[in-house]
Amino acid sequence: MTKADIVDIISMATGLTKVETEAVINGFLSTVSDALMEGKRVDFRGFGSFSVKKRASKIGQNPGTGEAVPVPERYVPVFKPSKMLKEAVDKNMKHSR
Missing domain, CATH: 1.10.1220 (Arc Repressor Mutant)
Incomplete structure (x- = not known):
């Protein structure tokens, strides 16, 4: 959609x-x-919440060369669905198959 x-x-x-x-x-x-x-944090009761999560720095790998590449820390938005939303989706998906 x-x-x-x-x-x-x-x-x-x-x-x-x-x-x-x-x-x-x-x-x-x-x-x-x-x-x-x-x-x-942004909360929607019965739907879920949006928040920001800190991703720690790490050492990644260049897939082309295999070289180690430092990946700096960063902040990313995350969504956590409410229990009610998770249950509704699960119930609906089970009945739609």
């Missing part, structure tokens, strides 16, 4: 125009992104 698909679905469900719906979605994504860039 793409962002355009989500815009279409929400637009039809709410009666908002696609332009209005896209503006709301862009605002939502921007707000979540800004919070993560500030190191904040």
